[in-house]
Amino acid sequence: MDRGPKRTAIDEVDRHGEALVALSHKIHANPECSFEEEKAAAWCAEELARAGFAVEAGVAGLPTAFRAGIGSGDLAIGICCEYDALPEIGHACGHNIIAAAAVGAGLALARLVDTLGLRIEVLGTPAEEGGGGKITMLEEGSFDGLSAAMMVHPWPTELIQMPCLAVSHYDVRYRGKSAHASAFPERGVNAADAITIAQVAIGLLRQQAPAGAQVHGIVTRGGQAPNIIPELAEAKYYVRSPDLASLAHWDEKVRHCFEAGALATGSSVEFLSQGPAYSHFAPDTELAASYQANAEQLGRVFPDPPEHAVPASTDMANVSLVMPAIHPTLGIDSLPAVNHQAAFAAHCATPIADQAMLDGAKAMACTIIDAATNDSLRARLSARRYRHDEAGAAR
Secondary structure, eight states: OSTTHHHHHHHHHHHHHHHHHHHHHHHSSOOOTTOOOOOHHHHHHHHHHHHTOOOEEGGGGGOOEEEEEEEEOSSEEEEEEOOOOOOTTBBBTTTTHHHHHHHHHHHOOOOOOOTEEEEEEEEEOOOOTOOOOHHHHHTTTTTTOOOOEEOOEEEEESSSOBBEEEEEEEEEEOOOOOBTTTTTTGGGOOOHHHHHHHHHHHHHHHOOOTOOOEEEEEEEEEOOTTOOOOOOEEEEEEEEEEEEEHHHHHHHHHHHHHHHHHHTOOOEEEEEEOSSSSSSOOOOHHHHHHHHHHHHHTTTOOOOOOOOOOOOTTTTHHTTTTOOOOOOEEEOOTTOOOOTSSSHHHTTTHHHHHHHHHOOOHHHHHHHHHHOOOOHHHHHTEEEEOGGGGGTTOO
């Protein structure tokens, strides 16, 4: 690792290291689900404000979103800060690490923005686990003026880019008619049977699923008592596919299965969107290579890519379609525990996870320094800045 700006950035992360670890652990110990991240958003914003960032809270009409900026240079780069948890199992995707690393990268660069001609925006982006906070922020202008964006994400192993699928998320609601299940069953319309039929149809549909297509869900309401024919039944479903175009085609087939359940039982069905569709990811290869080189200088080890990638989904992917973006992972040595398991949450507040968070902050800061000091990279990134009203031409 060279001296100069990168050394300064690394030293700044170390100087704030105790506070960053405390921030990560505090968010971990106080999990808040999508759009409810009041404490986490406030704690992150407070750390940045103390370092001289100008903080705007409640951006894009989202009470738990914020935008914290510093510097007036002509190269503006965003660092995305996630902090929502999962229902019941808390920070089983490690967003406490994401939040602290984003804050740390911002703190690392605060003293360098004028020297490097930078503007740094740390964006507090709620509801990645459902709700698509980044997409709303894109549409409402919170990413306006940025030339690139990045974040890191905890994972069992280090990856230069987390594999991503496009995904749509919605609730399915069936309405039937209640009746006494023994005395007057013929007067009922069983909404729970509609879900059963839909699930069987989806199970059979999987045989014709295109490569990379997935569908999975849970029943959240199936009736009140065994002797009452259910008049209301509800389920939550995610439908995934390699890209937005194939997602639209696959999602239509899945919805037909739900409609079949309604037709067969005589119930009605409605689909309740739980947020905008997340897209496939288009990583910027030059920024990714810079990040990997900087992370390896810090001692991070990137194994050979797995033969079969394990895909997830993220609203950061939508950001990647309108500006250069990267989303590398931070290995926290959690195996056999993996993301979205309660055991993974326990791994996200350990010394290994703390070091990964600090290294992620340093690697992002050093990557941004490369973007500022590499003439060709800087020129490419500076050529266009995102504007939500000109999104089609922003990439």
